[in-house]
Structure formats: structure tokens, C-alpha cells
Amino acid sequence: MCGRGRLKYVRFLNDQRPPYDLTYDDVFMVPNRSAVGSRQGVDLSSPDGTGTTIPLVVANMTAIAGRRMAETVARRGGLVVIPQDIPIDVVTEVIGWVKRRHHVLDTPITLAPTQTVADALSLLPKRAHGAGVVVRDGRPVGVVTESDLTGVDRFTQLSEVMASDLMVLDADIDPRDAFNKLDAAHFKFAPAVDSDGRLAGILTRKGALRATLYTPAVDADGALRIAAAVGINGEAVARAKALLDAGVDTLVVDTAHGHQEGMLEVLRAVRGLDPAVPIVAGNVVAAEGVRDLVEAGADIVKVGVGPGAMCTTRMMTGVGRPQFSAVLECAAEARKHGKHVWADGGVRHPRDVAMALAAGASNVMIGSWFAGTYESPGDLQQSADGRFYKESFGMASARAVRNRTAEDSAYDRARKGLFEEGISTSRMFLDPARPGVEDLIDSIIAGVRSACTYAGAATLDEFAENSVVGVQSAAGYAEGKPLHASW
Ligand SMILES: NC(=O)C1=CN([C@@H]2O[C@H](COP(=O)(O)OP(=O)(O)OC[C@H]3O[C@@H](n4cnc5c(N)ncnc54)[C@H](OP(=O)(O)O)[C@@H]3O)[C@@H](O)[C@H]2O)C=CC1
Ligand SMILES: Nc1nc2c(ncn2[C@@H]2O[C@H](COP(=O)(O)O)[C@@H](O)[C@H]2O)c(=O)[nH]1
Numbered sequence: 001m002c003g004r005g006r007l008k009y010v011r012f013l014n015d016q017r018p019p020y021d022l023t024y025d026d027v028f029m030v031p032n033r034s035a036v037g038s039r040q041g042v043d044l045s046s047p048d049g050t051g052t053t054i055p056l057v058v059a060n061m062t063a064i065a066g067r068r069m070a071e072t073v074a075r076r077g078g079l080v081v082i083p084q085d086i087p088i089d090v091v092t093e094v095i096g097w098v099k100r101r102h103h104v105l106d107t108p109i110t111l112a113p114t115q116t117v118a119d120a121l122s123l124l125p126k127r128a129h130g131a132g133v134v135v136r137d138g139r140p141v142g143v144v145t146e147s148d149l150t151g152v153d154r155f156t157q158l159s160e161v162m163a164s165d166l167m168v169l170d171a172d173i174d175p176r177d178a179f180n181k182l183d184a185a186h187f188k189f190a191p192a193v194d195s196d197g198r199l200a201g202i203l204t205r206k207g208a209l210r211a212t213l214y215t216p217a218v219d220a221d222g223a224l225r226i227a228a229a230v231g232i233n234g235e236a237v238a239r240a241k242a243l244l245d246a247g248v249d250t251l252v253v254d255t256a257h258g259h260q261e262g263m264l265e266v267l268r269a270v271r272g273l274d275p276a277v278p279i280v281a282g283n284v285v286a287a288e289g290v291r292d293l294v295e296a297g298a299d300i301v302k303v304g305v306g307p308g309a310m311c312t313t314r315m316m317t318g319v320g321r322p323q324f325s326a327v328l329e330c331a332a333e334a335r336k337h338g339k340h341v342w343a344d345g346g347v348r349h350p351r352d353v354a355m356a357l358a359a360g361a362s363n364v365m366i367g368s369w370f371a372g373t374y375e376s377p378g379d380l381q382q383s384a385d386g387r388f389y390k391e392s393f394g395m396a397s398a399r400a401v402r403n404r405t406a407e408d409s410a411y412d413r414a415r416k417g418l419f420e421e422g423i424s425t426s427r428m429f430l431d432p433a434r435p436g437v438e439d440l441i442d443s444i445i446a447g448v449r450s451a452c453t454y455a456g457a458a459t460l461d462e463f464a465e466n467s468v469v470g471v472q473s474a475a476g477y478a479e480g481k482p483l484h485a486s487w
């Protein structure tokens with residue numbers, strides 16, 4: 001318990017440790033004297049062996065974690081876990097695809113000059129930068145954005161509407177030079193080409209800037225990293241083996257009740273495969289669970305029962321634990337064994353990420369918040385009031401269970417369908433100011449960098465070590481919120 005004072009790391013303000021458990025909202029951090037002169041000087045790389053250079057992992061949820069999310073997040077130093085429900089041949093293909101992505105250039109939407117305005121309009125929402133590159137024989141001949149396609153007959157060929165006064169960048173251009181070039185020309189983006197003039201990618205002004213501020217998460221061969229999950233039923237161990245053969249960089253063994261014998265059995269078998277990559281297992285919320293999972297072979301333990309935005313477990317069962325205290329206790333236990341924890345679920349603001357790291361997490365998992373971005377797999381939809389959204393659903397929802405059990409008998413499907421512990425449909429609206437996952441990452445990482453300097457920490461270890469945390473009332477939390485209109 002966080003009240004027993006045996007933690008070496010996070011300190012409670014004035015040694016006031018409440019005898020009850022705490023959520024992220026319950027706590028705040030006070031500043032320390034700091035020798036860290038710049039927020040940019042903070043090293044956010046994780047000590048847990050997963051190779052993340054920012055402490056963010058995208059949750060293995062079908063509505064959130066796909067190939068597009070994987071490349072985009074890894075390029076900025078985070079990691080995406082491909083869900084256990086995706087067929088293994090598809091995951092194998094996705095791993096190879098992500099590993100072939102460029103570190104600086106984004107993957108463009110490519111269109112032929114003979115394709116139509118309707119084709120382009122259906123594809124543009126797949127990119128936060130909102131552009132398509134028109135390509136002939138592999139070479140860019142034009143670009144289209146929504147403004148080129150507005151007010152035009154939908155069957156018009158792109159060759160008639162595309163902008164063909166192209167500025168192209170060299171694929172290996174220094175990002176700072178690229179930024180200056182785009183800025184001087186007042187272009188928001190430009191296609192980039194290899195030495196034969198063939199399209200290699202697209203670079204936006206913001207992308208060029210980000211390439212100077214972030215370090216991609218890469219494997220020993222310099223390819224972008226990607227993680228994938230397995231469950232604990234059926235072919236879990238065979239799937240783990242196939243994922244390792246496909247080159248996955250982190251393996252996640254995931255189930256709702258991680259502290260069950262079925263999990264320990266699978267975990268031992270997965271450890272028996274002798275993987276050269278970290279094994280993550282969960283979910284648990286107490287020290288005993290951490291101990292058993294570490295003993296069975298976990299390098300990292302995933303913490304969180306019930307905090308997830310799509311999660312109804314606490315309302316259905318009463319089971320779970322306020323997430324700040326869960327992370328605090330589990331991180332302390334993992335540390336004793338030289339292991340780590342990921343804080344999984346319930347993150348809604350940059351401050352929550354900071355609080356999870358202060359509690360000792362080596363990475364923070366985010367799901368639903370990232371559903372409302374261009375990079376999540378779902379189709380962009382528009383509500384009656386004109387706002388854009390994506391649909392999300394929980395992995396234990398009736399919808400996910402129906403998908404997962406498609407091969408089972410009708411009886412088994414009906415039986416499993418009764419144990420619903422997640423929301424089957426929710427609208428996650430895109431923030432018009434931050435519609436792409438990289439916009440959200442910018443905001444989270446700015447918050448976390450700043451939190452580290454307030455704590456006087458130059459690394460994540462120092463952050464967990466130095467943080468001084470207090471407990472606040474609901475009014476204390478409310479006071480911290482900005483006021484967008486007068487009271
Ligand atoms: N972090 C969280 O709070 C939660 C997360 N999830 C997520 O949902 C996804 C699906 O997980 P899951 O529901 O475990 O499905 P899985 O397909 O991984 O199966 C879980 C297995 O554990 C058995 N089991 C025993 N007790 C429980 C229990 N209390 N809850 C669930 N299964 C139990 C089930 O048997 P049987 O069906 O016969 O009982 C089944 O064999 C995962 O991604 C998981 O992370 C789900 C719920 C909570
Ligand atoms: N109880 C349930 N938990 C779920 C479900 N789907 C996902 N999850 C958990 O939530 C986190 C992500 O949390 P978020 O607040 O960032 O969305 C994820 O990693 C799972 O642990 C579900 O259907 N039921």
C-alpha cells in the first residue's frame with residue numbers, strides 16, 4: 001500500500017500518506033530545486049529495454065493500434081502494440097511494413113493521374129497532413145489537397161485538378177534544411193524523392209521540425225520498432241513464436257485477469273522460447289501479481305484493472321484499484337526484482353502521463369485518447385453538428401468478443417458474449433486543434449518534459465526518484481483547470 005512508507009522513490013508531501021488508494025486526479029506534484037536548465041535537455045528514453053525514446057505505448061486495441069499508428073508513433077520514439085485479435089499473417093505483414101518505413105519521411109497517399117476526385121476524397125482523411133501525391137511511373141507529378149477537390153465533379157480525373165508546380169525535396173535532406181526550405185516557399189509539405197527521382201515519401205513542415213526534436217524508436221538494424229500482443233488461450237504460445245519469427249520487438253501477453261494460473265502457464269512457455277526481446281505481461285494491480293508474473297518470466301508488468309475509458313470492469317465487478325496507487329505499489333515491487341511496469345489505462349491529460357511516470361512506470365499506455373486521431377484505423381465520421389470522430393470500442397466489449405470468437409461454436413459464442421466488460425461503441429472526437437496523434441504526442445511530451453524540470457529530473461529514473469507528490473481535494477483538482485470563459 002502506498003500508505004506504509006516503504007517506498008524508496010516517490011515522496012509524499014510533508015509525509016502525508018493517506019490510508020486509502022489514489023487516482024491520477026487525486027494527486028499533484030510540487031516543484032523541487034532544479035539544476036535542469038532546459039526542458040529540451042531531459043532524456044525521456046525508457047530504461048525498460050523496449051527502446052522507446054519517449055515513454056508512450058499505444059494500447060493493443062483494434063480501434064486504435066494499426067500499421068499507420070505504428071509507423072507514426074515509432075517515428076517519434078514510442079511503441080504500438082498490435083492487438084491479439086489480428087490474424088497472424090496480417091501482423092507479420094504489418095511488422096515487415098513498419099520496419100521498411102522511413103525515419104524522417106511520412107508514408108504518402110499515392111494516386112494515379114487517371115484516378116478520380118472521389119478516389120482522392122476517400123483517401124485524404126487517412127493522413128493528418130491531408131494531401132495525396134499523384135504519381136506517374138513512380139515519380140511525383142502533382143499533389144492534391146481537399147481545396148483542389150472542392151466544388152469539382154467527383155468523376156474528374158486528378159490530372160485536371162492537381163497542383164503540378166511541385167517543389168520536391170531530396171529524400172536524405174537534413175530535416176532542418178527541409179524545414180527552412182518549406183518555410184521559405186510557404187509550403188506546408190512537399191514530396192521527397194530518391195536519387196532516381198522516384199517518390200520516397202512526403203515531408204511536412206511540422207514533420208521536419210519534429211524530426212529534429214524526437215528520436216525514432218529503432219531496432220539493432222535501424223528499423224522502426226513494433227510490439228504485438230498474444231492472449232492466453234488456444235494458440236497463444238504458437239502465436240508468440242510466429243511473432244518472434246516475424247521480428248516483433250516487444251511481446252505482450254495480455255489478459256484482463258493477469259494474476260491467474262492460465263497466464264502464468266503461458267508466460268512460462270513464452271519465456272521458454274528464449275526471446276531476445278522484452279516480454280510484457282498483465283494486467284495486475286498489486287505487488288503479489290507483479291511477483292508471480294516476474295517469477296514466470298515477465299520483464300515488464302502491465303498495471304491497471306478498470307481505469308480504461310472503454311472499460312466497465314469496475315462497474316460490473318467492483319474489481320480494480322485506483323491507478324496511481326496501483327502503479328506506485330507495482331513499480332516498487334518490480335524495482336526490487338530489477339524489472340519494470342507499464343501504467344495501462346485511464347490517461348486523459350498530459351498530467352496523467354507525468355503522474356504515472358512519477359509513480360515509477362517505465363512507459364505509459366494510452367488507448368482511447370488516441371482513437372480520436374487520423375492515425376487510428378477506423379473511418380473518419382462526422383456527427384450531425386459537423387464534428388469529426390472515430391468509433392472506438394473496448395477489447396472486452398460484446399463487439400470485440402464477437403470478433404474474437406468468430407470461429408467458435410454458436411453455443412460458445414453465446415456463452416462468452418455474456419461476459420461483457422467493455423463499451424461496444426463510443427465516439428472519440430478529433431480535437432480540431434490536435435487532430436493527429438503526433439499533435440497529441442507533442443502536447444504530452446511538452447507536459448512531461450516540463451514536469452521533469454519542475455522535479456529537477458534529467459531522466460525518467462530521476463523523475464520517479466525526485467517527485468514529491470501531494471493529495472488534493474476535488475476543488476484542488478478543479479483549480480488547476482484552465483478557464484475558457486469568464487465565471
Ligand atoms: N485492463 C483491464 O481492466 C481489462 C482489460 N481487458 C482487455 O480486454 C482484452 C480481452 O481480455 P480477456 O477478457 O481477458 O479475454 P481473453 O480472450 O484473453 O481470455 C481470458 C481467459 O481468462 C479466463 N478468465 C478467468 N477469469 C477471468 C476474468 N475475470 N475476466 C476475463 N477472463 C477471465 C477466461 O475464461 P472464461 O471466459 O471461460 O471465463 C479466458 O480463458 C485484453 O486486451 C484485455 O487487456 C479486459 C478487461 C479488463
Ligand atoms: N475492462 C476493459 N478494459 C479494456 C477494454 N478494452 C481495453 N481495455 C483496457 O484499457 C486500456 C486502455 O485504456 P484507455 O483509458 O487509454 O483507453 C487497454 O490497454 C486495456 O488494458 C475493455 O473492453 N474492458
Ligand SMILES: [K+]
Nearest residue numbers: 306307308311
Ligand atoms: K473505466
